[in-house]
Amino acid sequence: MAVETKIAVAPAKPPVWNDPRYRALFFQVLVLGGVILLGAYLVGNTMANLERQGIASGFGFLETTAGFSISQTLVEYSEESSYGRAFLVGLLNTMLVSAIGIFFATILGFIIGVARLSRNWLISNLAAVYIEILRNIPLLLQIFFWYFAVLRNVPSPKNSHSLFDSFFLNIRGLYSPAPVFEAGFWLIPAALVAGIVGIVVLARWAHARQERTGEQFPVFWTSLGILIGLPLLAAVVTGFPLSWNYPELKGFNFVGGMVVIPELVALALALSTYTASFIAEIVRAGITAVSHGQTEAAYSLGLRPGPTLRLVVIPQALRVIIPPLTSQYLNLMKNSSLAAAIAYPDIVLVFAGTVLMQTGQAVEIISITMAVYLTLSLLISAFMNWYNKKMALVER
């Protein structure tokens, strides 16, 4: 008896090595330690082998003079700049083409996705043909198609197509006048910022008033007026402090103005049309996922078709659309590395190409390049997740 009560009061603790909690922890620590050891071994082995073969290592090369030039630079860059600067130029070029691609792919994708659902036989089938052709041909071939087949047919600089003698299109790119900012110009962007702030305040006020009284306020048209009116007013007050630097044909090429190089056009075109075909399918799936009952319910409440689409269908469709859309944005950004095939100076061509060849430091350069794509992907992902959370169903 006595023994039995003792057991009931204090059940014997199992020894530590039999305790499932400690056991689990122990094996996790063991595996983690193993992974760290393996990583350390691989790094050590690589370093030792590089040293043994006499291959340079370290990140000091980033400060060495680059000595080569780049065809499109968004920040100041010359042959005397460092490899680190060349890296920045390549990074910005990658971000530029990705941003342009994402912007147009989204618009085009939404239009085609909606067109695919159209009750008009011709429109819906044209959209279907577009989607099936574009998404079933490898992207690299599409890039070659735009670059070598389409953009090769524009004329030479001497026979450029011109518009108002200030825009010129030729095989070297699209030349347009460049703005030259003069004293007092800062007032115009300042007015624009003030306008945007005003619009946000106005929208909040209008929303609150509608909640309170049910009265609607024409927010869109007022905002448009403020957005255009304020900077225009600032421009009139300061006397239009802006002049243009026109491109002109000098020697081989146009000099002055701004230029959009054909490599950028071909790459952005290929990336956005290709990704748009996937986005179109995602949009179609999203819209079909919202049950027709929702639309009918909205109509029966007296909402017109416009607000029904804007306030009922699209917010619900977006919840289905956003997660796969994020993947498409990531794909587009990573696919931009195909730029190297057509001489667009992105990070792969400039940094993992020329700089790698000049310094020979493959391990460092490829690691940095991978880290760049990883970071950009995570940033896009983080933004889209934030947006997704904002759009998610708020249950009360």
Added chain:
Amino acid sequence: MKLTKVLLAAAAATTLSTAAVAGTLDDVRGKGFVQCGVSQGLAGFSNPDEQGNWTGIDVDVCRAVAAAVLGDAGKVKFTPLSAKERFTALQSGEVDVLSRNTTWTLVRDSALGLNFAGVNYYDGQGFMVRKDLGVKSALELDGASVCVNIGTTTELNLSDYFRANSMKFNPVVFEKADEVVAAYDSGRCDVYTTDQSGLAAQRIKLKEPNAHMILPEVISKEPLGPVVRHGDDKWLDTVKWTLYAMVEAEELGVTSKNVDQMKGSSSPNVRRLLGIEGDGGKNLGLSVDWAYNVVKQVGNYGESFERHVGVKTSLGLERGQNALWKDGGLQYAMPVR
């Protein structure tokens, strides 16, 4: 237990590549062929012919190495490499020797962990333009768009030249030589720049070869030669002396046709080269008749040059700097003794 196995396997995998690097000469003997890195198609240097056989003076270097090491010039496998891939392929042991119109520079010889075994073609960088541009000198190229291949010394020389002459240019940089040529041919660029021999070779591929001209300026020194990995002296010696043997044979008048008669020559130099006298082959760790095999199966340097790039070929290049030293050129073999 499993974990240790995984660790061991990973360790074995990472050390495997190290082992392959150790002794290339023994490695090549073991596997019975030479793995040779060549270009993706540059007429006269390394280019597949109608039957798909690789030909060219760079290819001949590889065949000569195979003849010297294995006694059979046919025992070569070729890996076509882009300018960008070539050094990584050599460093990682994918190829045993890189014979791909590669310029000998300080950075490549030191920081890239490579060794140059000699120079089989002395070249210099030039410019090609359309004749109808009316340009007569490279100094008139201010503001031009220039097509160039990535990962080459060409890319840097180009920047240096324009900077030194305070001229501006727009670079258009491609990864493959074929894309560079296609872009130039379609008018994307005013100028195509690469080594002079390369210009001559690529001009044949243009739509109208005669509508283009090569400008007189040579803006750089481009000594092209075979490359091996740093730290494998025996293999470096093998490739280096194979190249010298070809040049020496030309200097001594030994050709693939007369090499058998030359075996009976009384000249001590010829006898040493062909292994009748001396221990040359043994000292290199090769067979006695290594140089005989090279000359018999591949030919001497002059024969190789005339066969692939000389005046009678479509490239039509003069010997120029690549003549033997005694004819006023730069080709000079160290004494084989």
